[in-house]
Amino acid sequence: MGDIRGRIGGGKLAPNDRLPSIRQLAASLSVSPSTVVEAYDRLAAEGLIRARPGSGFFVTEAGRTSAPLVRLEPPRAAEVDPFWVARQALDADPGTSKPGCGWLPPDWMPTALLHAGMRTVLRQATSLTTDYGPSRGSAALRRFVETRLRQQSIALADDQILLAGSATQALDLVCRLLLRPGDRVIVDDPCYFNFQTLLRAHQAIAVPVAYTQNGPDISAFEAAVLREAPRLYLTNSGLHNPTGATLSPQVAHQLLGIVSRADMLVVEDDIFADFEPEPAITLATLDGLSRVIRIGSFSKTISASLRAGFIAADAERIRLLTDLQVAIQFGGPSQVATETIHSVLASGGYRKYLDHLHRRLDTERRATARRLGELGVEPVLMPRGGPYLWCRMPQGVSSTALAQAALPQGVVLAPGNVFSPSLSSDNFMRFNVAHMGDARPFRVLERALKTLAHG
Amino acid sequence: MGDIRGRIGGGKLAPNDRLPSIRQLAASLSVSPSTVVEAYDRLAAEGLIRARPGSGFFVTEAGRTSAPLVRLEPPRAAEVDPFWVARQALDADPGTSKPGCGWLPPDWMPTALLHAGMRTVLRQATSLTTDYGPSRGSAALRRFVETRLRQQSIALADDQILLAGSATQALDLVCRLLLRPGDRVIVDDPCYFNFQTLLRAHQAIAVPVAYTQNGPDISAFEAAVLREAPRLYLTNSGLHNPTGATLSPQVAHQLLGIVSRADMLVVEDDIFADFEPEPAITLATLDGLSRVIRIGSFSKTISASLRAGFIAADAERIRLLTDLQVAIQFGGPSQVATETIHSVLASGGYRKYLDHLHRRLDTERRATARRLGELGVEPVLMPRGGPYLWCRMPQGVSSTALAQAALPQGVVLAPGNVFSPSLSSDNFMRFNVAHMGDARPFRVLERALKTLAHG
Known part of the structure; x- marks a missing residue:
């Protein structure tokens, strides 16, 4: 499939070109005919090729204009508005650290x-x-x-x-x-x-x-x-x-x-x-x-x-x-x-999962509060439960500037003003403690806080 | 579980009553203790009972007010408006015949x-x-x-x-x-x-x-x-x-x-x-x-x-x-x-499924058109594909009256006027041919048409 897709994409096969017969291709690739049938069926399902009864498989018009299978999204405005966290967190590259997002990491889910x-x-x-x-x-x-x-x-x-x-x-x-x-x-x-x-x-x-x-x-x-x-x-x-x-x-x-x-x-x-x-x-x-x-x-x-x-x-x-x-x-x-x-x-298991989840969040909440405290970032209160800590930044630090500095380093943060209709929370930040288990967000925070404090 | 639920629902167990211990109940029912643990866990997940650490399981307040597990929906207005087909088809009892609905029966799906x-x-x-x-x-x-x-x-x-x-x-x-x-x-x-x-x-x-x-x-x-x-x-x-x-x-x-x-x-x-x-x-x-x-x-x-x-x-x-x-x-x-x-x-299989589906619909479309024709119900045109036949009713028959007559007999029909913003299609009916494979809708149609013609 990859070979034929490449030939079509690279222009070696043009629209209306006939593909090798199933028998020919199976022989030349040393695979079984059923493997070729399966590959042709899938390419036909993708619309790159098409069967004409009695005369074999042909490249379609779609084949020519077909674009690469992976493409970059157009860059999005980095404006910090109420959409900011949603955009950054939903469409983040895999591997991005997301203390700004509102949900649990996949490995925390049941x-x-x-x-x-x-x-x-x-x-x-x-x-x-x-x-x-x-x-x-x-x-x-x-x-x-x-x-x-x-x-x-x-x-x-x-x-x-x-x-x-x-x-x-x-x-x-x-x-x-x-x-x-x-x-x-x-x-x-x-x-x-x-x-x-x-x-x-x-x-x-x-x-x-x-x-x-x-x-x-x-x-x-x-x-x-x-x-x-x-x-x-x-x-x-x-x-x-x-x-x-x-x-x-x-x-x-x-x-x-x-x-x-x-x-x-x-x-x-x-x-x-x-x-x-x-x-x-x-x-x-x-x-x-x-x-x-x-x-x-x-x-x-x-x-x-x-x-x-x-x-x-x-x-x-x-x-x-x-x-x-x-x-x-x-x-x-x-x-x-x-x-x-x-x-x-x-299922009985769900209650047990929740008990475990609550304990795990309690542990992470305490650990995150302690490590943030060392950076001068102070929780406003310790919640009874849930993944969030709402924190005050060190004096004079804009959480918006902090989030903008962290983003290119692969860390999505949730600056206070995205939550504030009156835009009066620039000195606050929401952290999701379930995403603070590794060193990266703290490292990036520490560096960005230093830069912002000196700027 | 059924036994305990029944005792709670029937009032034999009141809120805050203690349930038999796991060992007691396992012995009296001749089941393993792990079966009782599983049942108690599920009842706790449903909120009917609750564990108090160290003192066993107790009936909750929810247990008392808990309603029967199956209840009837409140009756809905039988008014024939554009919601009519949606209401009747979505909320129909299992076993209802639905030539009025817009989708294929489950056994037609891939x-x-x-x-x-x-x-x-x-x-x-x-x-x-x-x-x-x-x-x-x-x-x-x-x-x-x-x-x-x-x-x-x-x-x-x-x-x-x-x-x-x-x-x-x-x-x-x-x-x-x-x-x-x-x-x-x-x-x-x-x-x-x-x-x-x-x-x-x-x-x-x-x-x-x-x-x-x-x-x-x-x-x-x-x-x-x-x-x-x-x-x-x-x-x-x-x-x-x-x-x-x-x-x-x-x-x-x-x-x-x-x-x-x-x-x-x-x-x-x-x-x-x-x-x-x-x-x-x-x-x-x-x-x-x-x-x-x-x-x-x-x-x-x-x-x-x-x-x-x-x-x-x-x-x-x-x-x-x-x-x-x-x-x-x-x-x-x-x-x-x-x-x-x-x-x-x-998957290659989807194309094949569609080919099969098209042939099956062609067959049913022809068969339905023929059998409807025998009742004086005539398709306005034969579509190239799809599940629908838009048909003219015999002279003077209101499709709305027909649909209202068919409903109590377990057949949901789609009368023309639900599709007509000007309410000018009362002499038409849409039939989904994939739901016309058994005799029931034809039997009900035939009887209702006779009644309406004589009325």
Whole structure:
């Protein structure tokens, strides 16, 4: 195959040239005819050659214009905006160190459980691997999510869950249902950078409120509500991204009071649920699902490749969201994904994996905090769980400059301002401790910090 | 597990009740202790019970409120609107006959190739099954799509393809980029029903133009363009849904002239590409990718569960669409899906599967046309390929009434008006010939037709 592809690419074989017969080529390469048949079939599948019944194989037009199999992506703007981390982390070359990314390295993921789950799905009904799923998504996974939420004392009936392709897609669906261009949405400052890009995609206006160690600054929150008449408050529950902080029950209670008086809604994204040692009190816990819409997913601790997220909300909103998802996606999320995820969740092994993961993260979090401390980089708080440390840089160091200096050295960092709608976090950086296990990020940080301090 | 679940559900075990010890239960059931450990682990994973270190397993609060494992969905409105077919077909009970649905039955799909592809992915790098994919999607699948398009004489550079979760998601992305509320969009009448629901989700206004055997009625198209100043024309290329018709080169040429003078864009959804015996001339073939955006997917002939679609457009639009997809989805489509699909496409077996599929559909199409003809139901045209027959009902028979009569008898039909933005196709019905292999739909049709004719 390589030989023929090379001859076509190099111009030795032109469009409409006839290829050697199967027998000829097999003899000249000393391989079996079936090997040549297989190679020709694959080249035909690629579109480089084509069979003409009765007269053999010929090079196609596509063969001539076919480009090399590996090509470089066009260079992307290095501008540090809320897309920065996503772009750099998603499209990084293999081997790049990514303390800036939001997920665990592949060797931290429960691959054995995941692959066993996929094999289980492969042994089940063919329709799971070939068909569209039911419009609300796999019944088994919905029942699992319901039980989970009931464990957190969130009462819900059996028509209050919709599965979506991911937490991001779930949030996008909710925004489509609730937001109109120009609507105001309160977000934490700092907050998950993609909240900003998503709101921008909906032409909604993010209203930042400073986030403290216990949740949003309540008086700033109330002032923003009175000033901007927002439609929504969009936040994380459980563990906050990027700070790792947890909302206190008192702040949660006060906040819901304000939200209720202003007739607003809350969307809480509980994406880090499985990183918590114990579930925290959340807004949905206090409110039920009356003003609060709960979003979650399994992408962070099972798979970001076989993804599924969920929305828990009142039944009427779920009905509207289901129709909306059919319109923009046709059907629920991949049954291969949802059944695999359910298989992992329902296995006894998943709890054990999480226990192990929590211990491993605790160890890495402490070690990373210690080593960063030696460089003058100080965690703002020690989170109860999760992969993030939100750190203050040494006096006068711009985390944006630091991230730009680290990138050419193969280290993707997450500078504070990508998380800050008010651009007031240039002195902060989010580190993912699961990516700090080797010396490289520290070496690059140390060198860049020296340069920046002397500059 | 069933026994304990039953005792909890039935109220014999209350929250905080202690479960029998592992040794006790193993002895009383005559099973090994490891079987009991496994069962307790699974019940704990479901959240019904919980281990307290040193003191055994206890029933949780969730146990009490846990609902039965199987529940009925709330009944859905039987209103015949563009959602009708999607709702009925996606959420049908197993065993329902679905000549109204848009896809092939599971046993028509290339399951052996698909599962071999999945197993290949399982053997590759762990990151494929755990990580987010690159923002434009799998490089291998993008290269494959490029080669395909070049075979159809569509010249394109290496930055003109974006992979998305499905053709529907691809189309949604394009609409988000191009449409503003109130924008006019020309659609065929009849057209794929989800085009209407999707445009509604974007608050765009569908402008229907009558579709003929050779494409849209050109003078009606021109009049609509002058009257409505539309932003887009949204259509299928290759095989038209629901009619199975093919655009003629003359109509394509005239249509592009009108589009160009009006400075409009065209989105052509080539979802049925792999059902064509030979690729037809399409709008993208004549235009290149200047005014035409090409969308496609592999859901119909590889898998609707491991889905991926693509967008081919000019490089600047692809750049904007990539950022948009990161904002609303984070990352490209599932790598498990795209690599599995690529593995199937690159195998020699896929071409052979398609050849077999085409012959099988040809046979079923002829047989279905003959048997429908005996009931007075006449195909409007015989398509070159694909699963659909667009048929005229006997004089005076409403296809809506027919579909409503067939549903309680376990047959989902696709009445003409779900495809018709002007609601002018009540005398037509779309049949999927791959679902007409057994006697049931014909029996139900025959009975319902008799009743309706006498009513």
